[in-house]
């Protein structure tokens with residue numbers, strides 16, 4: 131019996147060590163939900179790092195046994211692995227390069243060696259479970275080398291790869307000393323997916339120029355295998371956000387929050403702490419808005435949620451300090467006894483409070499400098515059950531290719547983003563409804579479950595096409 135194995139750097143759980151015992155909390159993230167229809171079936175499993183340092187053999191056994199009940203298997207990483215492979219090569223080399231932040235790239239051979247070794251650890255963990263007739267779906271930039279490592283051991287397996295972050299232009303890719311191995315690693319897959327057509331185009335161009343492999347309509351002939359590359363824009367669990375917005379729990383939060391905030395227009399921004407998200411630019415634009423339009427003072431507030439992330443990496447610590455300073459500056463400049471411009475939270479919120487933020491906000495300001503997709507903007511639109519609200523969305527987010535009824539902006543254009551906020555604040559309800567309704571229709575149709583289905587159907591199609599060619 132063949133099975134399907136999902137592989138990602140992190141398992142969709144959080145593991146906490148409390149009073150000498152481990153507690154497992156399954157993640158409620160969109161990807162985990164979407165892939166739930168796969169890994170929870172039959173013999174299928176999800177393999178990845180549980181997110182904690184588990185050194186003791188006895189504890190490792192406990193973790194293995196508990197995860198088995200959740201249809202998961204761990205890849206244990208040491209502290210050093212995490213430091214060099216995860217914080218190092220993944221987050222200080224690939225992440226900045228692929229998001230066009232070349233000034234933040236760290237070129238360290240030690241990071242690369244650890245990256246290769248950890249990809250190999252993942253490969254070994256998978257080989258302990260997989261056979262040549264299985265389907266293995268590898269996720270994201272931490273595991274670029276894995277498809278080829280698996281292919282060498284399981285030549286007939288069905289291997290897919292999906293990248294959740296952008297794929298940069300050839301000019302960036304060529305800067306990385308390990309570019310060839312990285313691309314060769316990816317080409318081990320039968321199907322390679324990106325969020326957007328542009329990412330796919332950049333990848334095909336890099337493969338052509340660096341590996342010398344040409345393609346015909348997204349099909350690459352690698353050795354004697356056919357590899358398909360395409361765009362599969364990821365959706366959200368639409369119904370979950372729609373239902374949550376209508377739930378009494380969310381409505382209670384909205385009532386409570388609104389009582390505190392009073393009658394004012396609300397802008398929401400929600401991001402992980404990351405320089406790719408353009409958080410400082412957004413604060414500066416909000417200051418410009420209040421500087422130039424005194425009538426909005428006391429009338430418009432921003433709710434800014436920054437979710438802690440990668441706080442061991444220096445550039446993230448510096449960014450946190452920059453944001454703290456900018457928020458302090460604008461709040462001290464404009465606050466009155468009963469109004470503050472920015473309500474700033476450096477933490478994450480329970481799901482229903484997040485849902486309340488989405489449904490009570492008039493405007494979502496989603497202005498990353500670069501983002502593979504960005505799910506926050508999709509979640510905001512899905513939560514607008516009364517069809518009122520305006521999305522301001524960066525052209526640099528993958529989602530802008532689908533959500534064309536948002537007000538699209540260049541996040542570097544301070545004047546442009548400020549005008550977009552003014553436009554959003556004065557947009558009539560009829561236009562808001564038209565735009566939201568149209569965006570909701572496409573998000574509802576192409577949700578996370580449809581994304582999984584379309585990707586898996588394509589994978590099967592590619593395997594059939596390969597078999598067809600071999601039989602000729």
Ligand code: GDG
Nearest residue numbers: 294364400402437478479480481484501502503504505506
């Ligand atoms: C990467 C790519 C791509 C945020 N705050 C809270 C909270 N969240 C949830 C949101 C959303 C998720 O976190 C963030 O997803 P994004 O897509 O916006 O951003 P990344 O984390 O950078 O994700 C990105 C994505 O992968 C998928 O392929 O779209 O481009 O960078 O789902 O809801 N959830 C809760 N409380 C919070 O305070 N419960």
